[in-house]
Structures are given as structure tokens and as C-alpha cells.
Amino acid sequence: MKRAVTVLLGPTVRPLGIMAGTIVVLALIDRGTGYFLSLGTIFSVMQLFATLGLVALGLGLSMLVREFDLSVAGIVGLAGCVAVMTGAANPWLGVFLGVGTGVASGTLQGLIMTRLNLSSVGVTLGGLLTLQGITYVLTENKTISYPNLAVALKLNEPIVNLVSVRSVVAVAVFVVAALVMTWTRIGRDVIATGSDRRASRVAGLNTDRIIIGVFAASGASAALAGALLGLSLGAASPVALADVLAPAAAAAIVGGVSVGGGRGSPMGIAAGVLTLCILRSGLSAIGVEPYVHDLVTGTILAIIATVDAPDLAHRLTAWRLDRAERWQRQLAGNS
């Protein structure tokens, strides 16, 4: 029994539970009208997933090794601009260069962190500001339009009314990440580095290489999201997309990634992202005001933060003991 509860609350299963709960609640609210339970909702959820998912995956990977990659927000914008500016003739080249930019920036930041032994928040905050600056310089503070609209249409074209090329790519990246994390030595090394870096180093693991690799992967994932989004919108501008960081961090944490490092999985992150996407497109499908979405998301995040808090059980027990003691004293006083 206790074991079953532990498994249910574990980092891989719980996000799926939260996601299922969200779907059930939305379906109950929607009952009968069929706005929520439709193929259209699935398609729009997957479209949101294509962008937010890859950014959350990048951020989540960095949280797995107990770091925090703020620069993903900057990489999304920069990679989008690079892809749109270089991919006019050949979209593949655009995506390649966009992702290359992400890998380069992630590697560089990883090198700075490990060589100089710096905290990731500081370095990636500087990275975020610098990447935004590069984006502004490249675009000269204008919206760059992408002439090859056929590519944009192709990327967003529904396949069997459920997914698009863009969301299939995102799902594929998640599957690859999950396979690598579960079945390869790299996956175990990443978890080990996140759980206890010093112990891993003592055990002979080159943790610096793992950190650099994780930041390169995080950059690549966020860059892929940005490049595909830029191409599919047919435009890229430096100001748009700046606010992806908060939802991505929320999605990763809802997905069971612990900020303390070493806990979490790509599948969990996927479930966390899907939960937020289902909330967003589900609530708009039902037709509530946009602010309800913010309030509901905020409430859910606050609940998760409270339930996950390490001192919650301890505080509850203390409170219960305190109350019991007071009762006892009262009983003793009465008799």
C-alpha cells in the first residue's frame, strides 16, 4: 500500500496523474458541449506543446543537474531570427544554423561555468541579456518576415487532424531524450551529477563534461523550438517570445523536476507541459475569459509548490501534536 502511494507520487507517475486530473475536470465542466473534447483541442494543445515543450525540456535538463538555464528565453528568440534570416532559400539550412547557434551558446556558457566555477543563474542571466542584444543587432530592431510561406504552411499543416510537422518533431525530441536518459550511461551520469556532484566526481565521473553537454543540449532544444516557431509564423522579431521562461519553468517543475537536482525525467516534463497546454487551450475552448486561465494556473502552481514543500509534513505534524497537547491539557483541567 505504502509502496503504491510512493510510486504514484513519484516524479514520473505524478505528472501524468495531474495531467489526467486536468483533462477529467475540464471534460466535466465542458460536459456535452463538445468544445473541449474535440480533435481541434488536441491539435491546438500539440501546437502549444511544440514550442513550450522543447523550451521546458531544455530548462528541465539544466535543472536535472542542479543548474538553472535562464538563457533559454534568449535562445528561442535568437534561433528564430537566425532561422528566418538564413533559411529563405533552404529551410533546412535555417534550422541547422538556428540549432547550431543554440548549441554554441549553451556550450560557451557551460564552459564559462565549469572553467570558472560560476553559478549558472549569473552566467545565464548575462547570457540571456547578451543573446537578446545579439537578436536586436541582427534584426536591427525590426520584424523580419520570411518569404517562403510554403514552408510555414507545411510546418503547421495538420496530419490526421491531430498533429503537425512541428509537434511531431517536438514529440520525437522528447522520445529521444527519454531513451537517452533511461537506457544510456549518459542518462545515469546526468542524474548522478545532479544528485551529488562531489560524490560523482569522487567516483571518477567527469562532471564538467556532463554540465557542458547538458547546457549544449538545453540550448539545442530551445533553439529548435525557436527556429521552428519562427519559420512556421513566417516572421521573427526580437521582442516577441520574451515571456517563455516563467511557463517553461512552471511546466518543468509541474513535470516533477526538482530544483534540488537529480530528480525528474523527460516524460514527466512532457506531462507537465501538456498539463499547462491543456489548461490554456481547454479553457479558451470552453470560452472563459483569459484571466481565468492565469488564476487557475497560478492556483495550481501554488498548490504544487505547497504540496512539494519539504517542510510541509513536518509543520503539519507539529501543528497536530500541538493541538492534541492542548486538548489533553483542557481535558485534564476539566476533570
Next chain:
Amino acid sequence: MSTISLRAGFRLAGSGARARHLVLVVRILAGAMIAIFALTTPGFTSPLSVNALLNAISFIGCVAVGMTFITLTGNIMSLCLGATVSASALIFLASLSLGVAWAFLLAMLFGIVITAAQGMLVGYLRANPILVSIAGLSLLIGAAALATSGQRIYPGGAGLAMFKGRVVGIPVETIYFFATAAIGQCILSYTRLGRVMVMVGSNLRAAKAAGIDTAIVVTLAYAIAGACSAVSGVLLAARYGSGDMEIGAGYDYAAIAAVLVGGTGIQGGSGSVLRTTIGVTVVAIIEVVLLLRGFSQQLQYLITGLMVLAVIMLHSVGERR
């Protein structure tokens, strides 16, 4: 190349007190370079640019002073302070009909309650500070949209003049900022609470073992951050004469950048409001100098970003553990 020389700097830094002096020298040199760079820029000392500089320092500075307390107590950063700035600006403008003193008090109270509530979750339950702040951000944005239905808020009464204009040639905003910073630094240096905050930030377990109620300390740190953000909100509201939720957007990132540039450690337990004040000033000077030297807006963003990155790297070379 630069990586190699920085590595060499690190080895020296690791070798003891002499290296610490070296880092100090490097810092003073960097400061002197910025000063020379600024003073040789034509027009830097003109009243107009000094004014622009002081204004830039004041608005972000108040938030950065507040953020210092969150960072210092070991809770990294809050992504919610920008929204708190906007929301308290709205509260201030909407309640101006009650009189300016009440409006100011209500805005402060609002900022304190909203942020202290997050602090209680973090302090009493040790909830994840970043997730808590994102939850607060979502709730604030949703509640503000519900309350204002997306409309701009205009002042409901007179009294804005108190928070703008100038006294003996100094912008009032700057006086409020320096007052906020001075109070903040006094709390840190001269009260038991301040010293306990540093202790909680540097080692939570040790602080607990020493019998300190760490939960209330963290809550108070957040409350101070909320109060500082509300001051910034009131100043912004007075400056623009109206407000919406965009008024303080992005202030959280600018504030944490100022905190880190000032040299407060992200891991908590080391830093001060004074350092943050220096950090805000350095970033503002860089921005004003770039503007005066005729760099395009785009290049200004890029160079500011690179400078922030460079300064953060410079600090950590000296302060690695």
C-alpha cells in the same frame, strides 16, 4: 585567450589573501575605467543626462534593493516583483481619492502582503521560491485583469506631485530611492534581523540549530522586498500619471542583474544593499554612456548584456568557494 587569463586569475585568487588584494585592485581598476569612460563622454555631466541617470537608477534601484533581501536569504530570485510593482502602482492610483497618504500606505501594504504571503510559503514550508514566485505572478496578472478588465488606471485624486519634481535640484525619485536603500542597508548592518538574514542565507541548517526562527526571517525578507517594490510602483505611477500591468514588466530581470553586478552572491549569505546600489549605478552609467556616444538601441542592448556577463564573471573569480 580571455578564458585562459581568467583561469590564471582564479588560481591566483585561490592562493590566499594576496590574491584577494589582487581581485580588489582589479575591481578598483574596472571602476576607475568605467568612471574615466563616463567622464570623457561629451555631455555626460550635463544636467539632462545626470537626470536621466538618476531616474534610471531610482525606479529599478528600489526593486533591486528588495531583490537583494530575497537573494541574500538564499532564495535566488523572485520572478514576481515586476508584477508587484505594476499592481501596487494600480492600487496607488485607484485609491488616490482617499488622499495621498492613504493611497501610499495601501500600496505599501498591498506589496508587503502579496510578497510576504509568498515568503511564508518559502519560509515556513521551504517551498521552491522560483515556483512560488511564478504562481504569484500568474495570480497577480489574472487578478489585475479581472479587477481592471484590461483598462488603464488613471489617478482618482490629486497628490501625485509629492512623488515627482525636484527638491534643491535633485529629482524626488532619487531621494526616495536613496532613503529606501539607506533603510535597507541599516536593517542589514545595524539590526539583529539583518545579521540573522545573512546567517540564514549562508547556512539555513546552522541558523536553525542556533535556535533562530528561520521561517519568520525569510517571511520578513520577502515583506521588505514587497515594500521596496511598492515604493517603485508608486514612483512609476506618479511619473507616468497612469498605469497598467506593463508598467513594471521586466523589472525583476533588471533587478537581479543589478544585484549580481553589485556582487551579491546568488547562493545567498553574502552581499549588501550598498553593493546593489553600486550595481544599479554601474549598469545605468553604461547605458547612459552608450546612449550619449551614439550607439544604436540594438548595440546598447548587446553591450549592456556583455558588460553584465563580464562583471558577473569578474566577481566570481574573486569569490569562488
